[in-house]
Amino acid sequence: MTYCVGLKLDRGLVFASDTRTNAGVDNISSFKKLHVWEETGERVITLLSAGNLAVTQAVVSLLDEHVSSGDGDRATLMTAKTMFQVARLVGSAVREVKAIDGEALGSNAENFFVTFILGGQIKGEEPRLFQIYAEGNFIEVGEDTPFLQIGEHKYGKPILDRVTRADMRLGEAAKLVLLSxxxxxxxNLSVGMPIDMLLYNTDTFSTDRQVRIEQDDPYFQKLSRGWSDKLRQAFSEIDEFDV
Incomplete structure (x- = not known):
């Protein structure tokens, strides 16, 4: 399984994904699940993937092939005019892969369980953030809940629900995501490090704030220890239940 998060904030976008994939307790590997397409000064597009690894890799490869084909008659991630059109292209790629491989994967719907978080900015519009489903349809993030999660989301959701604000600084939001x-x-043992993270500042059209956080990363270790200490302290300071 996996865990991926995307935040849409006033200052930009924050993306993060783990890299673990497993087919049993003794078959664990790491694969990149954060994919970026960039044209300096014009667009930045980021795609996070969760679910069947073979299917998600096929979708990403198909999108790459369309970009590199040079077919002027076909819209691609690098020629679409809006992020809404990009979301439709990703949805179409999901359906195309399903049309090719769906029968071979069999009738079990879990074999084609995939979800994506798509975000980015194309010059002329604000940054946007979408969730794309296995059927190829999608939703766009709203103002009330400015974040999206896919994969094993339940453990990291409570802190996002409590703390996320649209006016957060990107560094502050990155701290929040890492706590999640x-x-x-x-x-959950099916989620594992390293963590790939991208912080995108609105109108920069640059992915220079991209990092991989390893298990021994000093900041992450300090963050984890500090959060545990603060939780224990807060717990001890709350009055005990009495009847």
Whole structure:
């Protein structure tokens, strides 16, 4: 399984994904699940993937092939005029892969379980954030809940629900996302480090704030220890239940 998060904030976008995939307790590997397409000064597009690894890789490869084909009659991630059109292209790629491989995968719907978080900015519009489903349809993030999660989301959701604000600084939001990952890593072995993270500042059209956070990363270790200490302190300071 996996865990991926995308936040849409006033200052830009924050993306993060783990890299673990497993087919049993003794078959664990790492694969990149954060994919970026960039044209300096014009567009930045980021795609996070969760679900059947073979299917998600096929979708990403198909999108790459369309970009590199040079077919002027076909819209691609690098020629679409809006992020809405990009979301439709990703949805179409999902359906195309399903049309090719769906029968071979069999009738079990879990074999084609995939979801994506798509976000980015194309010059002329604001940054946008979408969730794309296995059927190829999608939703766009709203103002009330400015974040999206896919994969093993339940452990990391409570802190996002409590703390996320649209006016957060991107560094502050990155701290929040890493705390969400820390909670997930502690409770679910199917999610694992390293964590790939991208912070995108509105109108920069640059992915220079991209990093991979390893297990021994000093900041992440300090964050995890500090959060545990603060939780224990807060717990001890709350009055005990009495009847």
């Amino acid at each position: 990952f820390d909670s997930t890593l502690r409770s």
